[in-house]
Amino acid sequence: MRLVFAGTPQAAVPALEALLASRHDVAAVLTRPDAPAGRGGHRGGGSDGASHGAPHGRRPVAPGPVAALAHEAGLEVLAPARVRDPAFLDRLREISPDCCPVTAYGALLPRVALDIPRRGWVNLHFSVLPAWRGAAPVQHAILHGDDITGATTFQIVEELDAGPVFGVLTEPIRPTDTAGQLLGRLAVAGARLLVDTLDGIESEQLEARPQPATGVSFAPKITPAEARVSWAAVAHAVDRLIRACTPHPGAWTVFRETRVKIGPIALASPGELAPGELQVCRGKVLVGTGSHPVVLGEVQPQGKRAMPAIDWVRGLRLPPGERMS
Numbered sequence: 009m010r011l012v013f014a015g016t017p018q019a020a021v022p023a024l025e026a027l028l029a030s031r032h033d034v035a036a037v038l039t040r041p042d043a044p045a046g047r048g049g050h051r052g053g054g055s056d057g058a059s060h061g062a063p064h065g066r067r068p069v070a071p072g073p074v075a076a077l078a079h080e081a082g083l084e085v086l087a088p089a090r091v092r093d094p095a096f097l098d099r100l101r102e103i104s105p106d107c108c109p110v111t112a113y114g115a116l117l118p119r120v121a122l123d124i125p126r127r128g129w130v131n132l133h134f135s136v137l138p139a140w141r142g143a144a145p146v147q148h149a150i151l152h153g154d155d156i157t158g159a160t161t162f163q164i165v166e167e168l169d170a171g172p173v174f175g176v177l178t179e180p181i182r183p184t185d186t187a188g189q190l191l192g193r194l195a196v197a198g199a200r201l202l203v204d205t206l207d208g209i210e211s212e213q214l215e216a217r218p219q220p221a222t223g224v225s226f227a228p229k230i231t232p233a234e235a236r237v238s239w240a241a242v243a244h245a246v247d248r249l250i251r252a253c254t255p256h257p258g259a260w261t262v263f264r265e266t267r268v269k270i271g272p273i274a275l276a277s278p279g280e281l282a283p284g285e286l287q288v289c290r291g292k293v294l295v296g297t298g299s300h301p302v303v304l305g306e307v308q309p310q311g312k313r314a315m316p317a318i319d320w321v322r323g324l325r326l327p328p329g330e331r332m333s
Contacts, residue, residue: 141169159198172216271306
């Protein structure tokens, strides 16, 4: 089939790579407009830190990972600011795709765009639908303590992630998985599922089935404010929040009125520490929670590099009872 692939971040790259290696013809790529490179630009593939020569201290824009791969492959790249842009819609009609596969494109598609490809738009979503519809399904699966997640291919309709399903795969969530690690595995496995789905659509041997009416849950984007650690929560909840927010938006806390980014932790033996209270014990840095202490892993004080927690506390002259909040 003749395809226009829609995707933007690193998680969509395996899908595009799989499509380029398949029997299908990728005629063009639809992606979000270029975004500022460097810190805070969570699209992956950009350089870290500000670039020299940017006017007024602003970072220059850089293509996202999918756009970069598309350029390398010599594909036409479509990056409209709005999918309703008449010029974009006209160009999509000119390309005349049979189908438009989508992985993490980053914008809702209006009916006028959905009607253009004769076989519609097929989305690869990183959950087992109808669970965790929305922008952050992997993060919410970890945050809520799910044991199993997966990926689903489905026909896009105007209602968010509610279209009929073509195929599903499942993936266990490991006890130490961060959102980044889990998403990496799902992106690779899901890429194969997407190609198999398109093969089945082309051969007319695959039929989409409606999603169940029960079991619907939603996964909105986790904001930086929501990524702040509440040390009064039980240790398992603290652990899940930090892993769900790694690498983005990044879990954080406040110490001595300064923000500190917190990497994945380990659960410690029961002990008597107040929520947020710090203690150095046998070469480890413990912090109290609402249940029992946890062991800090990497920390990143504001404006500094990430470092092991034990290296961080060496220069602090930590008095007994001092807390993070």
